[in-house]
Amino acid sequence: DADVTQTPRNRITKTGKRIMLECSQTKGHDRMYWYRQDPGLGLRLIYYSFDVKDINKGEISDGYSVSRQAQAKFSLSLESAIPNQTALYFCATSDTGRTGREGYTFGSGTRLTVV
Amino acid sequence: KQEVTQIPAALSVPEGENLVLNCSFTDSAIYNLQWFRQDPGKGLTSLLLIQSSQREQTSGRLNASLDKSSGRSTLYIAASQPGDSATYLCAVRHGGGYQKVTFGTGTKLQVIP
Numbered sequence: 001d002a003d004v005t006q007t008p009r010n011r012i013t014k015t016g017k018r019i020m021l022e023c024s025q026t027k028g029h030d031r032m033y034w035y036r037q038d039p040g041l042g043l044r045l046i047y048y049s050f051d052v053k054d055i056n057k058g059e060i061s062d063g064y065s066v067s068r069q070a071q072a073k074f075s076l077s078l079e080s081a082i083p084n085q086t087a088l089y090f091c092a093t094s095d096t097g098r099t100g101r102e103g104y105t106f107g108s109g110t111r112l113t114v115v
Numbered sequence: 116k117q118e119v120t121q122i123p124a125a126l127s128v129p130e131g132e133n134l135v136l137n138c139s140f141t142d143s144a145i146y147n148l149q150w151f152r153q154d155p156g157k158g159l160t161s162l163l164l165i166q167s168s169q170r171e172q173t174s175g176r177l178n179a180s181l182d183k184s185s186g187r188s189t190l191y192i193a194a195s196q197p198g199d200s201a202t203y204l205c206a207v208r209h210g211g212g213y214q215k216v217t218f219g220t221g222t223k224l225q226v227i228p
Contacts (some may be wrong), residue, residue, distance in 0.1 A: 042220045089156060101166060103149040104216065108158040
């Protein structure tokens with residue numbers, strides 16, 4: 001099994017629909033992240049969480065919400081999807097960074113299309 | 116503000132050639148630098164991580180170096196193969212309590228058989 005698992009892998013949804021992307025990890029990391037990737041714009045941080053009770057907005061949080069259900073689970077919701085949220089979404093985990101030894105581990109991504 | 120630049124944006128080489136990918140960053144106060152590979156429409160796979168106290172890391176045909184003082188890292192790929200074709204991204208971990216990561220926009224590599 002992958003260290004970081006995202007579901008679904010692909011999703012097509014209609015404008016205005018609510019959709020949830022899920023992420024689970026077996027790395028044992030406290031820190032989890034949601035990124036979106038768009039051609040030419042690189043990776044942009046949506047939300048990040050340092051533990052179950054610590055959730056923070058990233059660069060582009062408008063239109064998104066998250067839930068950290070457990071140390072291993074972090075879900076991303078689009079409350080009312082719009083076409084410009086069409087993108088590749090990634091979940092990632094990391095260690096605390098104090099030792100600088102582990103770095104980031106990414107899931108395989110969810111390709112979301114909003115029509 | 117940390118800025119991470121990868122030049123060139125795209126590179127095409129014949130199979131068997133040795134090549135170097137570049138990553139530059141503006142703030143030398145980093146914790147580590149990580150190189151990733153991304154195949155089209157796929158996730159990021161970690162290739163190498165260099166801690167701030169290290170100068171280089173090696174894995175198979177890959178060698179990554181880090182020069183903090185000049186704000187540069189290079190990824191050396193020996194004897195390139197068509198299967199190496201992908202986009203390569205570097206990511207710099209830096210900053211205070213949050214230890215933010217800034218990603219480069221990547222170099223798209225094509226190895227021609």
